[in-house]
Amino acid sequence: MSIRDDVLALQQRMGESIVGQQRMIERLLLGLLADGHLLVEGLPGLAKTRAIKMLAKNLDARLSRIQFTPDLLPADITGSEVYFSEAGKGEFRFQPGPVFANLILADEVSRSPAKVQAALLEAMEERQVTVGGATHKLDPLFLVMATQNPIEQEGTYPLPEAQMDRFLMHVNVGYPEADAEGEIVRLARSEEVVDGAAGTAAHPQKLAQDIIFAARAGIHAVHVSDAVARYVVALVHATREPKQVDDDLDKWIQIGVSPRGSIGLDKVARAHAWLRGRDFVTPEDVQAVVHEVFRHRLILSYEAHAAGITADAVIDRLVQQVAVA
Template identity: 85%
Template structure:
C-alpha cells in the first residue's frame, strides 16, 4: 500500500467510530500530515477527545491527556528534576512530563494561567524542553490538540493572540446532523453491549514511518506561481483590506501574520495530497483557509458590535479576492 492508501484507511477506521464529525477527522489528519498543532473549539460532547483517542488507537503512537486547571504548574506539563537516592548516594534525574508523547490532548487549555499555557506552547514551537540546564528533545512524531469550550468563559485565561498564532489551525466543531445523531446513539448502544470498548476490536496500527513518508510526498506537491500569488493576496488583503472591500476594512483590525501564509501553503498541499492530486488548486486553498485564518484575524469593535465573526469576514475575503 502507498502512504496515501495507509492514511485513507486510517481516516476510514476513525470514521467508523466517530460519527457525524468527518470534517474534524480530516482536519486532525491534515494537522498530522502538515506537522502542525490544532486548537479545537466546540461544545462538550462533540467527540473532540474521542477523535484523538481513536487516532492514537489506530496509529502506533503514545497519547497523553492533560486536563488544564487553575492550579496546574508548568512542571506538570514539561516534567521536572526529581531527587533519587540509591546505595547511600543521591542525584537529580529528569522525570519526563506528559508532553513527552506523540499525541498530546490539552483539554480546556484556557483553564490554566498564562505561564502554564506558555510552557506548552514553547514545547510546541521548539519541539524540546529545557529543565535544569539540560535540553530534552520531544518525539519526532508530535502533535498537540488543544480544546476550548466556546460558551463557558468564567474562570478562564484566554490565550494571547501571539500564542494563538502558534497553532496551525483553529477548528470549529458543531453539532451532527439528525441522521448522524441516530447513528451515534446506535454506536453507543453497541459499545455498551460490547463492554464499553471504544471502536470495537483492536485495529491494525499504522506505523509512524507511514506518516513521515506521507509528509515527504506532500513536500513535493506542486504549487504553481498563480496559486502562490493567490495565497499571498489573501493574506495581504487581511492586512490592507481597504482596496479589497469597504466592509472588510471596517471589520478587520489586525490581519494574518506570515505564519498564516506558511500554514495556508502547508495545509493546502496536505489537502491536495489527501484528495489524490499532485498539485494545489485554488479550491484546496479555499477549503482550508477558514481553519488557518480563523484564530489569526483580530476583528474590530465595530465588527463585534455588528455580530460579525471571523468566519463571516473570511467568507467575504474569499468572495472579494479574485483567483489568480
C-alpha cells in the same frame, strides 16, 4: 496499498467510531500530515476527545491527556528534576512530563494560567523542553490538540492572540445532523455490548509512524504553481491592507494574518491536495482550508464585534473579493 491508501484507511476507521464529525476527523489528519497543532473549539460532548483517542488507537503513537485546571504548574506538563538516592549517593534526574508523547490532548486549555499555557506553547514551537539548564528533545511525531469550550468564560484564561498564532489550525466543531445523531446512539449502544464482552473485540492493526513521515515527504513534493502561490499571498495581504480590497473588510479587520498564516495555508493546502490524490495544489484546495488557518489569526475591530460579524463571515467576504491569480 499506497501510502495515501493507508492514510485514507486510517481516516475511514476513525469515521466508523466518530459519527457526524467527518470534517473534524479530516482536519485532525491534515494537522498530523502538515506537522502542525490544532485548537479545537466546540461544546461538550461533540467527540473532540474521542477523535484524538481514536487516532491514537489506530496509529502507533503514545497519547497523553492533560486536563488543564487553575492549579496546574508548568512542571506538571514539561516534567521536572527529581532527587534520587541510591547506595548512599544522591543525584537529580529529569522525570519527563506528559508532554513527552506523540499525541497530546490539552483539554480545556483556557482553564490554566498564562505561565502553564506558555509551557505547552513553547514545547509546541520549539519541539523541545529545557529544565535545569538541560534541553530534552520531543519525539519527531508530535501533535498537540488543544480544546476550548466556547460558552464558558468565567474562571478561564483566554489564550493571547500572539500565542494562538502558534496553532496551525483553529477548528470549530458543531452539532451533528439528526440522522447522524441516531447513528451515534446506536454506536454507543453497540459499544456497551462490546465492553460487556471483555476481550472479544478485535484490535485493529496500527498504522506505523513511518507511514506518516513518508506521507509528509510526499506532501512536501506537491507542486504549488506561481499562480496559486500569488493567490495565497494575496489572501494574506488582503487582511493587512483590507482598504485596497473592500470597504467592509476595512471596517471589520483590525489586525491581519501573520506570516505564519502564509506558511500554514501553503502547508495545509498541499496536505489537502495530497489527501485528494493530486500532486499539485488548486485554488479550491486553498479555499477549502483557509477558514481553519485564518480564523484565529484575524483580530476583528470593535465595529465588527458590535455588528455580530464573525471571523468566518470576514473570511467568506475575503474569498469573494480576492481574485484567483
